[in-house]
Amino acid sequence: AQTVTQSQPEMSVQEAETVTLSCTYDTSESNYYLFWYKQPPSRQMILVIRQEAYKQQNATENRFSVNFQKAAKSFSLKISDSQLGDTAMYFCAFMKPSSGNTPLVFGKGTRLSVIA
Amino acid sequence: EAGVTQSPTHLIKTRGQQATLRCSPISGHTSVYWYQQALGLGLQFLLWYDEGEERNRGNFPPRFSGRQFPNYSSELNVNALELEDSALYLCASSPPPGQGSANEKLFFGSGTQLSVL
Incomplete structure (x- = not known):
């Protein structure tokens, strides 16, 4: 069974600074998908970024980027120019590939707390 | 386009009672997933429905059950409620396979906060 580990229960960063959130996972699959979701106080889960394991290039979405190290099974999220609105819970997630969902x-x- | 909607927003029950939570997926989505988010435990997968069938089930007792209706909406039922069932229950939906890159994305509702007293 796949497992996902986030070793940092809480982090804080000053506004406009850069912060990196860590995620490691365990799987025997060679192809899979990795995600970072954001959950602000509204509780709505929002997809931040997605990475396909067969792609070597790290995914980027505006201020959000990932460092995907397949051999190390590591998938960290970097947030640049942190904003107060980035304050939220961040979840790393894994999905096996299949013909369906x-x-x-x-x-x-x-x-994550962003401090003014 | 309306997102995933869940009702009720909050639900308060006592031990031993039954709770029913409802979820309406995004129009055109055929898969519905239920997750339990208890304090400090992240999201734990509960149930997955697709085209009216239960496709997969997480490591939860049988008193957690549900169904998916012909219009793809879904209900989660929790029988014989226990105090540790207090959690945020999140529903997510996804489109049918083959619909481009959206196939790998789940779209979440805002959840039902269940409190068991």
């Missing part, structure tokens, strides 16, 4: 496996989350 399969459930996501989530880590326990990292609570």
Whole structure:
């Protein structure tokens, strides 16, 4: 079974600074998908970024980028120019590939606080 | 386009009672997933429904059950409620396979906060 580990329960960062959230996972699959989701106080889960394991290039979405190290099974999220609105819980998630949809496996989350 | 909607927003029950939570997926989505988010435990997968069938089940007792209706909406039922069932229950939906890159994305509702007293 796949597992996802987020070793940082809480982190804080000054506004406009850069912060990196860590995520490691365990799988025997060679192809899969990795995600970072954001959950603000509104509780709505919002997809931040997605990475396909067969792609070597790290995914980027505006201020958000990932460092995907397949051999090390590591998938960290970097947030540049942090903004107050980035304050939220961040969840790393794994999905096996299949011909259909399969459930996501989530880590326990990292609570990020952006300080003015 | 309306997102995933869940009702009720909050639900308060006592031990031993039954709770029913409802979820309406995004129009055109055929898969519905239920997750439990208890404090400090992240999101735990509960159930997955697709085209009216239960496709997969997480490591939860049988008193957690559900169904998916012909219009793809879904219900989660929790029988014989226990105090540790208090959690945020999130529903997510996804489109049918083959619909481009959206196939790998789950779209979440805002959840139902269940409190068991």
